[in-house]
Amino acid sequence: MDQIKEARVPCSSLLTYHRELLVTRLRSIQCILDNLFTCGFFCQEDVEIVQQTATKADQVRKILELVQCKGEEACEYLIFIIYKVCDAYIDLQPWLKEINYNPSEDVTVMKVVNTDPISRYCEKLRHDMSRDTSFIMSYGQQEETRLEDLYTDTVMELLNDCNESLGFLESVDQLLGDHAVFNPQGEIIYIMGDAGVGKSILLQKLQNLWSTKELQTDAIFFFKFRCRMFSTFKDAEQISLRDLLFKHNCYPDHDPDNEVFDYILRFPEKVVFTFDGYDEIQEDVDLMNLPEVVSPEDKANPLQLLISLLCGKLLKGSQKVLTARTGIEIQSKVIRKKVALRGFSPDHLKTYTDLHFKEQEHRELVSIQLDASPHLWGLCSTPLFCWIVFKSFGHLHTMHDSFHLPETCITLTDIFLLLSEVFLSRSATPAPSLLKKSTRCTSEMFKAGLRPLVAFAKLALQVRGVTEEDLTLGFLRPLSEEDTSGSSATFEFLHMTLQSFLAAFALVLDEQAAASSILKFFTECSRRRKVSCLPLDSCISSSSKPSEKKPFASNEHLQFTNLFLCECGRAFKHVFRLTLNHNK
């Protein structure tokens, strides 16, 4: 041990030998001064001497001079600060490697406090990001699953501007890399895919990888946004870029001199943005032709800020990942790289099945049934539908003696009926007994749950009638994150496709609705273009007055409703008949 100590090059010599490099690369002087002062190596006068020195380089020279006068222990502690607060002294980490730095036992017991605003902010961002992305929020609000326990890769196809294939991305951590960039001037990594194919989860995975430093990037800031947030501001509302970043993500503490924002402006390439759901922007405007904001100091409408960021007029050089549903057109000139999400491949589905079902018996049962039905395979390649099928299977299997996935020609309507059955079973059936499971009876379940089901179906057409108790069933989820109004009573359907399903259901159920009104519905489809899962303000109400908001501001929503209406002849028939019997 003593021999190892003797073999060490004295830290004071290291400081002398590498003085020039330290003078050019050592930043965040305040953090060094704070720690040297707290540990008693510097007195107040020393600190003031350094602070009164004019340039940063001279300040470093002064620190080195003073530290070397204080002796070997002080020199060792200075290097230890650089080692411990690695984010702030990122430029010196290669140097530590080069000198093969390894802190001695004596110095490791000494405390180092990170007072560098930039690296403290990075730490806070990573911490908050890790907390916010570690769990997949269950749509049913009843449980959360760890991302690492359920995340499965999906097929990520790289495309060029003509949508020709450039191969496949092997793993998410390479998303920000230069591979398959078809337009180096563009700044957007554009991810597109159908509803439920896993765009948001992919971003969540990306954010989580960054928070644990597993993403291949040297970005030290990461800001995530949902595009729909940009539509929630009033038209006249103006905010600054600083507020957009900090108030809507994470606020820098103890940064009186605005160092964090200044750093972001100086080094935009150190920033990654994710903007999820470009299709959810409600404005009926040509977004790419909005007046652009070019000064980061100007206040502007948040939508203008978004567009300026995406076009590279603000924070040019920052990396931006944008997701949207298939069919949304974005000018190629702003796109750097394009990724189309294609859902689970057979291998992915196998992995997902193994992750989803903890019990071998369930895994085998599901695999057999999947293998027997190519139709079901097809639907399960979309992660959302797969999750619904597996969730329903798991739930119904624990409640009943035997349960099989729907057989042969399964449709989306079947899947959503299954999901409805699961939700309704939450209130209709007592907790399953360990000894005796009940026999599954779908018709009884729908009969017992008819009132809330009809209420939710009407709600899908924006007619209120859902009770507070109904909320626990799982059809809706609170819009807490995006709720900027402060109201606690804003909900949305757990997915836009469920709302479409229920809307179709309500139309079919409505005996008073003439066939012509349903047909009119189909023609609407060609006239509308935007998409959303509509927020439902104060949906708990006995009023049957439709809300002022138009029920279908979305073309895709209409298309899904139409799809369910087309299928309804066959699949709704069953429930429809039940309903009529019940009403008699």
Ligand SMILES: Nc1ncnc2c1ncn2[C@@H]1O[C@H](COP(=O)(O)OP(=O)(O)OP(=O)(O)O)[C@@H](O)[C@H]1O
């Ligand atoms: N890679 C994945 N691994 C495991 N589960 C996934 C994955 N992708 C999606 N899912 C499941 O599918 C659900 C829907 O995914 P997600 O919300 O990401 O779809 P989306 O493409 O963003 O849909 P939308 O366009 O409707 O917003 C998730 O809540 C999750 O349960």
